[in-house]
Each structure stands twice: as structure tokens, then as C-alpha cells.
Amino acid sequence: MDELILKLKKEVIEQLNLEETTPDDINPDSPLFGEGLGLDSIDALELIVLLEKNYGIKIEDPKDGKKIFFSIRTMAEYITEHKK
Amino acid sequence: MADAMQPSYTRKIKMGQIITSYSHLHDNKVIVNGRIIFYQENILKFADFVKTVFKQEQFIYPRFYKMDAISKLGFLATELVLKEKTIEGYLPEAMGIVLSNSSASLDTDIAHNETIKDRSSYFPSPSVFVYTLPNIAIGEVCIKNKIKGENAFLISEAFDGKLLFDYVNELFKSKRVEACLCGWVEVMANNCNAMVALVENTGAALDGRSSGFEPMLFNEENLNLIMTRN
Amino acid sequence: MKPVYILNDNIINAFGFTTAETILALDKGSIGISTVNDPVLYPQPVQLSLVDTERLNRKFSEILEIHQKNTPADSFTRLEKFFIVSLYDVLKNSSVDPENPRTLLVISTTKGNIDLLENRFRTVFSHKRLYLWELGRIVRKFFGFANAPIIISNACISGVVAVMTATRFLQSGAYDHAVVTGGDIASEFVISGFQSFQAISPNPCKPFDLNRTGLSLGEGCGTMVLSTIPTVTGWNxxxxxxxxxxxxxxxxxxxxxxxxxxxxxxxxxxxxxxxxxxxxxxxxxxxxxxxxxxxxxxxxxxxxxxxxxxxxxxxxxxxxxxxxxxxxxxxxxxxxxxxxxxxxxxxxxxxxxxxxxxxxxxxxxxxxxxxxxxxxxxxxxxxxxxxxxx
Structure with a gap:
């Protein structure tokens, strides 16, 4: 799980162009949206693309995104459960 | 009377508008109000050029890294102008912005097209697609500086000082703006050229000048001059 | 400030090639959005409102017959055909002369000839055609406009900004007449982008409705002839x-x-x-x-x-x-x-x-x-x- 969490942190930083953020800056349990990293609605859509592109997981209903993308850990858990 | 305090240029220009601050970024060089503030002998890649200038000027704005090339260039050009001359005294609705270029968003269009070229690896990216409109650069500048007035993005083959002047002059004449940013923001691969000028009414422009730059009359000739002067 | 009158207009969309055809469809309550299953446009079926290609090409060839006998029809892109067919319709019914230096041309488009990025067009059209000013030059040249067009590319407000811009230049007296036109085509470029935004409705769009689920993309062209000089046709x-x-x-x-x-x-x-x-x-x-x-x-x-x-x-x-x-x-x-x-x-x-x-x-x-x-x-x-x- 820790390995996946680190990998995800790196992917999120790259995909969302969080230039001045390092993996260590991201607490895997902190909310991704709202304050923290300053992510917005476009970033949320971009995370959906990331899951599909890197893990082959398709989120059919964008409303599910809120739970899945709550934190890096919830993302990692979702990937572990759904990865083919 | 306040009139006696005014420097000579306003006596000469009783009415009309003046350029109170400008920037010009091209060929690894950055000029602000006539001064070269950045120059690099070796050719830099576009991404390195804008990042180096951004860092040199100590701008802090994480959104910058999310922007596409035109938005980055437009953002930098505008921040350099507004560093020299504040627009804080204006109502958001009284400020306008009119930008122009040659290739619209073609540079980013090509990037979006790359994501859909291959049907077996088809991952269009929302954060790329959103920048496939040139006026997103205007949106970014408006967000940063709370500009809410008239805005438009015009396309011409090469820089067209007359068109830009005519368009913005009309906004002032009809009192739709009290201050207006206008310019040219062109990027294609590693070639870039940007010019942004802040235009204000003669009377309003007296406060807050920090650089000793003597304002220029706002007209076609001076816009062309800024574009060509190195 | 001079008053600005609308002298003449045209619509090209799924309903046809004149304003009258669109009004007829509105009177009947027709819906021009339907499921399109065309892998050239998008890998999956998608709701779209498309201009009839066969009719477009027929109309365009008719115009070429009259206008420029030596130019082959396939040397023009789909969007260029939209603009030319639309402008031809308004100019043929209008007293406004494109060659008059007092006539302004304003063009609005968000993506221009964006389909030319696709491989199938790579060898047919030059890369230059992707530039909006080149599109403008082609339209200008076809009708012999005296002035280079003002080209507006300002996302989804482009068309309104184009009419506004023309109006301001007429009100100030800089020009007497203006032909204002706006066009865009449906393309894989735009469809895939809006899909990535999850913004496209699986059914024809339902503006302001409780059960709305996003937009439907369409294509077309609209043109208005404006003038400070009213004519006596009743259109003014x-x-x-x-x-x-x-x-x-x-x-x-x-x-x-x-x-x-x-x-x-x-x-x-x-x-x-x-x-x-x-x-x-x-x-x-x-x-x-x-x-x-x-x-x-x-x-x-x-x-x-x-x-x-x-x-x-x-x-x-x-x-x-x-x-x-x-x-x-x-x-x-x-x-x-x-x-x-x-x-x-x-x-x-x-x-x-x-x-x-x-x-x-x-x-x-x-x-x-x-x-x-x-x-x-x-x-x-x-x-x-x-x-x-x-």
C-alpha cells in the first residue's frame, strides 16, 4: 500500500502540474480538495483520466469521484479493490 | 490648483489616454518600461524562459505552473506591467483587457490533438483542452487581478497596432473602461513574443509611478514602437 | 452615435441554409439534434446537430459555378464552405458592397479549420490553413472585401463579441456597413474535449430543465449585415x-x-x-x-x-x-x-x-x-x- 501511495503522489503531482509540491508535502490522509493542494474541478476531471490511463479503471458516474478522490489513501484503496 | 503640480507631459496631452507601463518579452529578453530586466545569451526553451523570469521576479502563484504557454506568457507580461504601475484604485468593472495574437491557441491545440491521435490510447485531458481557446489567457489575468470589465481576443497575421488601438480607443471613447491592458501574446513551440501595455486616462495616471518611466501617448505609433524597440 | 440597423441575415445549421428554413423548423418545433454514429467524428455514438454535407457541397458547387469557375470545390475546407455559402446568401440579397472601403468584415470562430489537424487532411491542405487569419483571408478574397477582416476568437461569446465590435465601429463612424459572420464545425477535437469534461448529454440537451445532463454540440454559421444607412426594404x-x-x-x-x-x-x-x-x-x-x-x-x-x-x-x-x-x-x-x-x-x-x-x-x-x-x-x-x- 505504501508503495502505491508514493507512486500515486508522484503521478498526481505530475498530472496536475503541482510544480512546487513534493511527495513529502502530501499527507496521504488529508483531503485533496478544498484548502490543501488548492485543487479545482478541472483537477477532479484530470484525476478521473489518471485512473483510467494508468490503472485501467473507468469511473462511470463522476459523483463517485468525491469519495474516491477524498485523499491519496482513498484513491489507493479504490485502485487496490478495482484493479484488473 | 492641482494643475500646477502636473508634469509637463499632461499639459501637452490635455485629453486622451497614455501608456503608463509596458512590457515586451521576446528572444530571451524582457523589457519593462524601456529597461532590460532579463537577458540570456543562450537560447532557452520557452518553458525554461518563462520559468526563469517568473522565479527572478519572485512571483508566487502556484496556478502559473498549471497554465499553458500563452497563458503563462500573458500572465508574466501582465504581472511585469502591473508591478510597475498598480491598478488597485479602479473598480473591477472599469478595467478592460484586449489581447491579440497570430496562432490563437494552436500550440495547445496540437497538444490536445496528440491525446486523441491514437484510438487505442485515447485519453483527452481536460486540463489541456480547457486551454485550447486563446482567451483563457485573458481569463487567467482577470482571475489574478480581479479585472471584470470589457474583454476580447483578436487574431491577426502579425501584430496590428492599428487594430489594437482602434479597439481599445473605442472602449475609452464610449467610457466603457477607465483602464485597459492591451497587447500581443504569441507562442508557437519555442518561439514567443509578447507585449502588454497598461492604458489609462491622462489625469488618473499620475499616482503610483515607481520607475521614473515617462508615460507615452496611447496611439498606434507607440504600440508599434514598443513592439519593435529592443 | 449613429444607429446601427440589421439589413439582412443568414443561418446555416442542421435545419438548412437560410434563416427562413430555421424559422420554419422552429415553427414546427423540430429538433435538429440526433445520435451520430460516425467513427470519423468520434469513436462512440454521440448526440450532435450537423449540417447536411451533401446539400452543403451542392450549394457550394452552385456558387462556384457562378463565382469562380476555375476553382475546384475540394480546395475549400468544410468551414470555409459554411462561411462562403452563408455570406453569398446575405450579399446576394443586400445592397452592401464588399468592395466598398466603408464596408467592414468581422469573423468569429472558436476553432477555425481545426479538423485539418487530423491525419486525413494533412496532405490535402497546408498547415497555414489552421491559422484563423488565413481562414479570414480566404473568405475575404472570395468576395473581394476591401478591408482585412477583424477576427474574434473569444470562446463561446465570440459571435456576440463580433456583432458588438462591428456595431461599435459603425456607431463611431469608422465604417458605414459591416458583414458579421460566425462559424464553427463539429470535430473530433471539440467532441473529445467536451467528453473529457463530461459535459456532453447522452440525450438532446435540455436547457434550464430539472433533468438536464449537459450540452449537445452543433455546428453551423450565422451572418448579419449591419449598416448605419437604413434601406427601404422593411428589413431595417x-x-x-x-x-x-x-x-x-x-x-x-x-x-x-x-x-x-x-x-x-x-x-x-x-x-x-x-x-x-x-x-x-x-x-x-x-x-x-x-x-x-x-x-x-x-x-x-x-x-x-x-x-x-x-x-x-x-x-x-x-x-x-x-x-x-x-x-x-x-x-x-x-x-x-x-x-x-x-x-x-x-x-x-x-x-x-x-x-x-x-x-x-x-x-x-x-x-x-x-x-x-x-x-x-x-x-x-x-x-x-x-x-x-x-
């Missing part, structure tokens, strides 16, 4: 009386949370025209049918004190035509004024926006004196323009 009774743009300064894709900025542009357009709230007959809204856009528009209408004014969106009929939308929808709105009819907002069944706006649920036939046309787009931009009987 409607004026462009006011216009303004604004910016949300909030987010590059999400609309304003309050609608205050669109409301500001609407108020400006109305005050320039000298039209009071209680006098306004009708609002032709942007109404894309995405949840947030329609919500924002309803708030703006409320803020401007216009909840009582009948409002519709034409996008339920022929989708969102992007850079053409401001022109095509303006022409339809002007026809509504001219014919004293307010068209049902297609797709609307039950109210689904926070402010209680007066969405038109069935065609109404009564005096229509004025219309406020609005538009909003990516980049936080808003525009409003007021058309009025003289």
Missing part, C-alpha cells in the same frame, strides 16, 4: 441598440457562483439602449444545459430584475454551435422580434434552476419589441447584446 426596422462584455475573474471553466458579472453586462447593454426592465420583451439566453451554466444564468437574470421576462435557449434545437452560436442565435432572436413570436425553449419541462426565471414553455404570438441576447464561455467571459425595434 431592427437595430443593435447596446452591447457589453464582462469577465467573472473567478475560474477558467466554471461559471461565476453569483452571476453578478453576466448581470453587469446585461445591465450595461440595456442602459446603453435605454430599455427599462419592464420594457424588455424577451431574453435569448446562452442556456447550454450544463448544470452550472444554467444555474449561473438564472441568478444573473434575477440580479438584473428580469425574472418576469420570457426566456429561451435555442440550443435545445440545434445544439451549441460555439463561435457561431452568438450569430445564429442572434439571427433567430431578431427573427423572433420581426415576426412577433417567442419560441418554446426546447427540452424544457420542469424548472431546474435556483432562480424562478420565466422559461417559455410553448410558442407565444404577441408583440415583441426587444431582445436581450446573452452568452457566456470558458475563460469566465460574458456578453450581452440588445436588439430592438426602431
Amino acid at each position: 426596422s431592427i437595430r443593435v441598440a447596446g452591447a457589453a462584455t464582462s469577465n467573472d475573474a473567478n475560474h477558467i471553466s466554471g461559471p461565476s457562483r453569483t452571476g453578478a458579472e453576466l448581470s453587469g453586462a446585461m445591465n450595461q447593454a440595456m442602459s446603453q439602449a435605454g430599455v427599462a426592465r419592464e420594457e424588455l420583451s424577451y431574453i435569448s439566453a446562452h442556456g447550454t444545459a450544463t448544470p452550472f451554466n444554467d444555474e449561473m444564468e438564472s441568478k444573473a437574470i434575477e440580479l438584473s430584475g428580469l425574472l418576469h421576462v420570457p426566456v429561451n435557449s435555442f440550443k435545445g434545437y440545434w445544439g451549441h454551435t460555439l463561435g457561431a452560436a452568438g450569430l445564429i442565435e442572434s439571427v433567430a432572436a431578431v427573427a423572433s422580434i420581426r415576426n412577433n413570436v417567442l419560441y418554446r425553449s426546447a427540452g424544457f419541462e420542469s424548472p431546474g434552476v435556483p432562480a424562478a426565471i420565466n422559461v417559455i414553455s410553448s410558442n407565444q404570438y404577441s408583440e415583441v419589441n426587444s431582445c436581450l441576447k446573452t452568452a457566456s464561455g470558458f475563460g469566465g467571459c460574458n456578453a450581452a447584446i440588445l436588439y430592438q425595434k426602431d
Whole structure:
């Protein structure tokens, strides 16, 4: 799980162009949206693309995104459960 | 009377508008109000050029890294102008912005097209697609500086000082703006050229000048001059 | 300030190649959006409103016959054909001369010949054709316009900005006449982008409706001939009386949370025209049918004190035509004024926006004196323009 969490942190930083953020800056349990990293609605859509592109997981209903993308850990858990 | 305090240029220009601050970024060089503030002998890649200038000027704005090339260039050009001359005294609705270029968003269009070229690896990216409109650069500048007035993005083959002047002059004449940013923001691969000028009414422009730059009359000739002067 | 009259107009969309054909479809209540299963446009079936290609090519060949016998039809792109067919229609019925140096040409488009990025066109057209000024040059050359066109590319408000720009240059006396045209094509480029935004509705779009699920994309072209010199044809009774743009300064894709900025542009357009709230007959809204856009528009209408004014969106009929939308929808709105009819907002069944706006649920036939046309787009931009009987 820790390995996946680190990998995800790196992917999120790259995909969302969080230039001045390092993996260590991201607490895997902190909310991704709202304050923290300053992510917005476009970033949320971009995370959906990331899951599909890197893990082959398709989120059919964008409303599910809120739970899945709550934190890096919830993302990692979702990937572990759904990865083919 | 306040009139006696005014420097000579306003006596000469009783009415009309003046350029109170400008920037010009091209060929690894950055000029602000006539001064070269950045120059690099070796050719830099576009991404390195804008990042180096951004860092040199100590701008802090994480959104910058999310922007596409035109938005980055437009953002930098505008921040350099507004560093020299504040627009804080204006109502958001009284400020306008009119930008122009040659290739619209073609540079980013090509990037979006790359994501859909291959049907077996088809991952269009929302954060790329959103920048496939040139006026997103205007949106970014408006967000940063709370500009809410008239805005438009015009396309011409090469820089067209007359068109830009005519368009913005009309906004002032009809009192739709009290201050207006206008310019040219062109990027294609590693070639870039940007010019942004802040235009204000003669009377309003007296406060807050920090650089000793003597304002220029706002007209076609001076816009062309800024574009060509190195 | 000189008054600016609308002399003539044209619409190209799924319904046909003239304004009259679109009005006929509106009278009948036809919907021009349907499932398109064309792998060239998109890998999966998608709701679209498309211009009839066969008819387009036939019309275009007819024009070439008369106009430029030696030019092969396949040396023009789909979008160039839109513009040329649309301009040909208005110019043939108008006294305005493109070669007159007092005639201005304004072109709006969001993506121009963007389909030329696709492999199938790589060898057919030069890369230069992707530049909007080259598109403008081709249109100018075809009709021999004396002046280089002003080209506006300002997301989904482009068409309204084009009419506004022409109007301002006419009001100031810089020109006497203007031909204003806006066009965009449906392309894989745009469809895939809006899909990645999860913004495309699986069914024909339903502006302002409770069950709206996103937009439907369309394509087309709209053209208006404007002049400060009224003609005696009876077409000159409607004026462009006011216009303004604004910016949300909030987010590059999400609309304003309050609608205050669109409301500001609407108020400006109305005050320039000298039209009071209680006098306004009708609002032709942007109404894309995405949840947030329609919500924002309803708030703006409320803020401007216009909840009582009948409002519709034409996008339920022929989708969102992007850079053409401001022109095509303006022409339809002007026809509504001219014919004293307010068209049902297609797709609307039950109210689904926070402010209680007066969405038109069935065609109404009564005096229509004025219309406020609005538009909003990516980049936080808003525009409003007021058309009025003289």
C-alpha cells in the first residue's frame, strides 16, 4: 500500500502540474480538495483520466469521484479493490 | 490648483489616454518600461524562459505552473506591467483587457490533438483542452487581478497596432473602461513574443509611478514602437 | 452615435441554409439534434446537430459555378464552405458592397479549420490553413472585401463579441456597413474535449430543465449585415441598440457562483439602449444545459430584475454551435422580434434552476419589441447584446 501511495503522489503531482509540491508535502490522509493542494474541478476531471490511463479503471458516474478522490489513501484503496 | 503640480507631459496631452507601463518579452529578453530586466545569451526553451523570469521576479502563484504557454506568457507580461504601475484604485468593472495574437491557441491545440491521435490510447485531458481557446489567457489575468470589465481576443497575421488601438480607443471613447491592458501574446513551440501595455486616462495616471518611466501617448505609433524597440 | 440597423441575415445549421428554413423548423418545433454514429467524428455514438454535407457541397458547387469557375470545390475546407455559402446568401440579397472601403468584415470562430489537424487532411491542405487569419483571408478574397477582416476568437461569446465590435465601429463612424459572420464545425477535437469534461448529454440537451445532463454540440454559421444607412426594404426596422462584455475573474471553466458579472453586462447593454426592465420583451439566453451554466444564468437574470421576462435557449434545437452560436442565435432572436413570436425553449419541462426565471414553455404570438441576447464561455467571459425595434 505504501508503495502505491508514493507512486500515486508522484503521478498526481505530475498530472496536475503541482510544480512546487513534493511527495513529502502530501499527507496521504488529508483531503485533496478544498484548502490543501488548492485543487479545482478541472483537477477532479484530470484525476478521473489518471485512473483510467494508468490503472485501467473507468469511473462511470463522476459523483463517485468525491469519495474516491477524498485523499491519496482513498484513491489507493479504490485502485487496490478495482484493479484488473 | 492641482494643475500646477502636473508634469509637463499632461499639459501637452490635455485629453486622451497614455501608456503608463509596458512590457515586451521576446528572444530571451524582457523589457519593462524601456529597461532590460532579463537577458540570456543562450537560447532557452520557452518553458525554461518563462520559468526563469517568473522565479527572478519572485512571483508566487502556484496556478502559473498549471497554465499553458500563452497563458503563462500573458500572465508574466501582465504581472511585469502591473508591478510597475498598480491598478488597485479602479473598480473591477472599469478595467478592460484586449489581447491579440497570430496562432490563437494552436500550440495547445496540437497538444490536445496528440491525446486523441491514437484510438487505442485515447485519453483527452481536460486540463489541456480547457486551454485550447486563446482567451483563457485573458481569463487567467482577470482571475489574478480581479479585472471584470470589457474583454476580447483578436487574431491577426502579425501584430496590428492599428487594430489594437482602434479597439481599445473605442472602449475609452464610449467610457466603457477607465483602464485597459492591451497587447500581443504569441507562442508557437519555442518561439514567443509578447507585449502588454497598461492604458489609462491622462489625469488618473499620475499616482503610483515607481520607475521614473515617462508615460507615452496611447496611439498606434507607440504600440508599434514598443513592439519593435529592443 | 449613429444607429446601427440589421439589413439582412443568414443561418446555416442542421435545419438548412437560410434563416427562413430555421424559422420554419422552429415553427414546427423540430429538433435538429440526433445520435451520430460516425467513427470519423468520434469513436462512440454521440448526440450532435450537423449540417447536411451533401446539400452543403451542392450549394457550394452552385456558387462556384457562378463565382469562380476555375476553382475546384475540394480546395475549400468544410468551414470555409459554411462561411462562403452563408455570406453569398446575405450579399446576394443586400445592397452592401464588399468592395466598398466603408464596408467592414468581422469573423468569429472558436476553432477555425481545426479538423485539418487530423491525419486525413494533412496532405490535402497546408498547415497555414489552421491559422484563423488565413481562414479570414480566404473568405475575404472570395468576395473581394476591401478591408482585412477583424477576427474574434473569444470562446463561446465570440459571435456576440463580433456583432458588438462591428456595431461599435459603425456607431463611431469608422465604417458605414459591416458583414458579421460566425462559424464553427463539429470535430473530433471539440467532441473529445467536451467528453473529457463530461459535459456532453447522452440525450438532446435540455436547457434550464430539472433533468438536464449537459450540452449537445452543433455546428453551423450565422451572418448579419449591419449598416448605419437604413434601406427601404422593411428589413431595417431592427437595430443593435447596446452591447457589453464582462469577465467573472473567478475560474477558467466554471461559471461565476453569483452571476453578478453576466448581470453587469446585461445591465450595461440595456442602459446603453435605454430599455427599462419592464420594457424588455424577451431574453435569448446562452442556456447550454450544463448544470452550472444554467444555474449561473438564472441568478444573473434575477440580479438584473428580469425574472418576469420570457426566456429561451435555442440550443435545445440545434445544439451549441460555439463561435457561431452568438450569430445564429442572434439571427433567430431578431427573427423572433420581426415576426412577433417567442419560441418554446426546447427540452424544457420542469424548472431546474435556483432562480424562478420565466422559461417559455410553448410558442407565444404577441408583440415583441426587444431582445436581450446573452452568452457566456470558458475563460469566465460574458456578453450581452440588445436588439430592438426602431
